[in-house]
Amino acid sequence: MEIKALPTGGCGKCGRAAQSDNIVGTRCANPLPEGPCTGSYRATLAPADWIVCSCCNGSGSGSKQAQRCARCEGCGWSYARPQFP
Ligand SMILES: [Zn+2]
Numbered sequence: 001m002e003i004k005a006l007p008t009g010g011c012g013k014c015g016r017a018a019q020s021d022n023i024v025g026t027r028c029a030n031p032l033p034e035g036p037c038t039g040s041y042r043a044t045l046a047p048a049d050w051i052v053c054s055c056c057n058g059s060g061s062g063s064k065q066a067q068r069c070a071r072c073e074g075c076g077w078s079y080a081r082p083q084f085p
């Protein structure tokens with residue numbers, strides 16, 4: 001199983017990962033149970049910032065029904081320290 005490259009940015013509030021060059025500084029707006037996330041993305045290129053998604057083990061693949069992992073949205077990683085606003 002192949003592990004994906006590190007995301008380019010992560011949301012400081014919910015920990016959502018993003019694989020886009022222009023994502024840093026933009027609103028996350030991840031649909032959470034309590035409403036859209038109000039956090040924003042930061043550049044997080046340090047390997048220590050990320051942990052391999054425990055749901056798909058870094059492959060980004062979902063179950064047989066789903067094409068991509070629902071937890072990490074297919075990026076294979078989850079942000080290790082979502083602490084900044
Ligand atoms: Zn967020």
Ligand SMILES: [Zn+2]
Binds near residue numbers: 054055060069070
């Ligand atoms: Zn995953």
